[in-house]
Amino acid sequence: MKISKYIKEKGYLLILSILFSIVAFLFLYATQVQQPVIVMLLILYWMIIIASLIIEYARRAPFYLQLSETLNELDQKYLITEMINEPEFADGRELFDCLQEVNKSMIDHVNSYKYAQQDYKEYIEMWVHEIKTPLAAAHLILTNNPSPANASLEEEIAKVEEYVEQALYYARSNNTEKDYMIKRLELQPVVSKVIKRHSKSFIYKKIKVVMIQLDVMVYSDSKWLEFILHQILANALTYTPSEGTITLSTEVFPNKIILSVQDSGCGIRSEDLSRVFEKGFTGHNGRTNQKSTGMGLYLCKKLCEKLNLDITIQSDKQGTCVKIVFPISDMMLLK
Amino acid sequence: MYKIMIIEDNEKIRSELGEFLSKNGYEVSMPDDFGNILSVIHKEKPHLLLLDLNLPVMDGHYICREVRRTSTVPIIIVTSRDSDVDELLSLNLGADDFIAKPYNLQVLLAHLSRVLKRVYESGASHVLHIGEITLDISKSVLTYHGQNVDLTKNELRIMHCLFQHKNTIVSREALMQHMWDCDLFVDDNTLTVNINRLRKKLEYLRIDDLIQTKRGLGYIIYEDF
Numbered sequence: 067m068k069i070s071k072y073i074k075e076k077g078y079l080l081i082l083s084i085l086f087s088i089v090a091f092l093f094l095y096a097t098q099v100q101q102p103v104i105v106m107l108l109i110l111y112w113m114i115i116i117a118s119l120i121i122e123y124a125r126r127a128p129f130y131l132q133l134s135e136t137l138n139e140l141d142q143k144y145l146i147t148e149m150i151n152e153p154e155f156a157d158g159r160e161l162f163d164c165l166q167e168v169n170k171s172m173i174d175h176v177n178s179y180k181y182a183q184q185d186y187k188e189y190i191e192m193w194v195h196e197i198k199t200p201l202a203a204a205h206l207i208l209t210n211n212p213s214p215a216n217a218s219l220e221e222e223i224a225k226v227e228e229y230v231e232q233a234l235y236y237a238r239s240n241n242t243e244k245d246y247m248i249k250r251l252e253l254q255p256v257v258s259k260v261i262k263r264h265s266k267s268f269i270y271k272k273i274k275v276v277m278i279q280l281d282v283m284v285y286s287d288s289k290w291l292e293f294i295l296h297q298i299l300a301n302a303l304t305y306t307p308s309e310g311t312i313t314l315s316t317e318v319f320p321n322k323i324i325l326s327v328q329d330s331g332c333g334i335r336s337e338d339l340s341r342v343f344e345k346g347f348t349g350h351n352g353r354t355n356q357k358s359t360g361m362g363l364y365l366c367k368k369l370c371e372k373l374n375l376d377i378t379i380q381s382d383k384q385g386t387c388v389k390i391v392f393p394i395s396d397m398m399l400l401k
Numbered sequence: 402m403y404k405i406m407i408i409e410d411n412e413k414i415r416s417e418l419g420e421f422l423s424k425n426g427y428e429v430s431m432p433d434d435f436g437n438i439l440s441v442i443h444k445e446k447p448h449l450l451l452l453d454l455n456l457p458v459m460d461g462h463y464i465c466r467e468v469r470r471t472s473t474v475p476i477i478i479v480t481s482r483d484s485d486v487d488e489l490l491s492l493n494l495g496a497d498d499f500i501a502k503p504y505n506l507q508v509l510l511a512h513l514s515r516v517l518k519r520v521y522e523s524g525a526s527h528v529l530h531i532g533e534i535t536l537d538i539s540k541s542v543l544t545y546h547g548q549n550v551d552l553t554k555n556e557l558r559i560m561h562c563l564f565q566h567k568n569t570i571v572s573r574e575a576l577m578q579h580m581w582d583c584d585l586f587v588d589d590n591t592l593t594v595n596i597n598r599l600r601k602k603l604e605y606l607r608i609d610d611l612i613q614t615k616r617g618l619g620y621i622i623y624e625d626f
Contacts, residue, residue: 195481195482196481198481198502198503199411199414199481199502201502201503202414202481202502202503202504203411203413203414203417205503205506206413206414206417206418206420206421206506207413207417209417209421209506210417210420210421210424227503247485258584258586261581261586262581262582262584265577265578265581265582266578268581268586269574269577269578269581270574272588272589273588274588274589275586275588277586289483289485
């Protein structure tokens with residue numbers, strides 16, 4: 067609270083005091099009180115007024131000063147009530163209690179949404195685990211009862227499984243809680259596992275896979291990383307024509323490892339490229355392909371952000387290259 | 402024949418998995434009395450337990466721990482709970498392997514036979530025969546009339562797959578799938594090259610025409626070549 071503002075606020079008191087002084091002076095003068103007495107009384111009166119103004123200012127100023135300064139410095143403004151001390155004066159206490167009350171009700175409000183979201187996520191997780199049982203049963207039934215329709219039914223079930231997995235990771239990516247564990251892990255087994263899951267597409271489309279220097283250690287969560295790579299490879303396989311090549315390679319730098327997935331597909335139009343990580347964006351390729359949901363890369367980006375990985379994409383007519391940057395630091399484990 | 406006990410509360414999965422395993426040469430036991438499961442296990446003495454985690458009456462982890470107190474029978478946990486915690490807990494409680502649903506059935510078979518082999522056939526080398534030709538998988542050697550040739554990883558896998566499916570046509574895609582399942586990510590050309598090399602090695606052993614090409618279909622090995 068600036069002094070000028072304070073004085074302006076207290077202007078009414080000063081004006082009243084001046085008026086009172088004039089009236090008192092005239093009255094005392096008229097009743098023939100001696101001049102020195104009048105001066106003395108007026109001085110006393112003004113001393114009381116000024117002293118009380120100063121004291122009042124001195125009590126309020128530190129509180130309001132602290133309030134506005136902390137508010138400026140805070141990132142999360144709503145934490146202000148945690149940061150200030152309760153003032154000593156009545157109107158300040160009123161304000162303080164008010165703020166506390168408002169804060170509490172806001173926290174309750176936010177929490178109710180948080181719990182609702184947590185609830186929903188738990189439901190999705192449970193649902194995903196439940197749906198796996200009938201899917202596994204369907205697989206078994208198909209294997210035990212060979213018929214000409216099996217291969218295509220298997221393919222459809224595989225697609226269902228993929229969508230189910232996507233739903234699970236979507237729920238996880240929106241959660242404020244951490245349900246991943248960053249560990250030091252070898253990249254090769256993770257990549258091999260993902261490639262194996264796609265082996266049918268690779269083999270039937272006669273797409274060659276080339277792996278260069280993948281025996282490196284990175285810091286990440288293996289399940290999440292598997293999901294991310296699975297999405298990237300699914301895209302690469304969709305847009306690479308048969309007899310094409312998909313190359314997975316790493317480059318090692320002192321402070322980072324870059325994993326590149328390069329395909330020899332049709333590439334992404336330059337005007338689409340900057341938007342591929344957006345939710346629901348399908349672009350020209352997606353529209354012609356029809357199968358695209360615009361969720362794959364969006365989820366990749368989101369999960370990468372949670373895992374502290376960087377993901378970038380480059381593309382030209384010769385193909386598309388997705389790069390995942392793993393920082394190298396033991397700090398990652400402490401986060 | 403190995404006896405495998407499937408402990409799984411979903412009836413459909415239980416019976417279908419049982420059918421699948423018995424088709425693949427295992428004796429299967431499928432108890433559905435989950436209250437007395439421990440005494441059933443004790444009585445039937447299976448060679449291996451396939452154990453689900455979400456079970457009525459007793460949790461899979463509890464069964465695993467109780468079984469381990471008295472027995473060293475190999476246990477494979479098969480479950481839809483695929484979190485790291487479940488996996489760690491299972492392995493710590495003495496399970497031999499952990500597979501998450503929905504599993505690839507071939508992968509399940511591979512895990513099964515690997516665990517069984519490790520527990521019951523340790524030390525014994527794995528050898529396949531066709532006529533007088535022997536294929537030693539653990540040494541990666543092909544023997545005919547006392548003469549040996551060493552096989553590379555790729556060639557071994559091709560031979561292994563053809564030996565397993567003797568008298569039936571194996572398509573190039575199936576061969577490649579088999580190799581990919583073993584972490585050998587070969588492409589079409591490499592497969593052709595490997596088959597040709599393999600034929601050269603067979604010629605060296607004076608075995609002609611073991612691997613026959615069926616045009617447009619794949620390859621075949623006859624038992625009485």
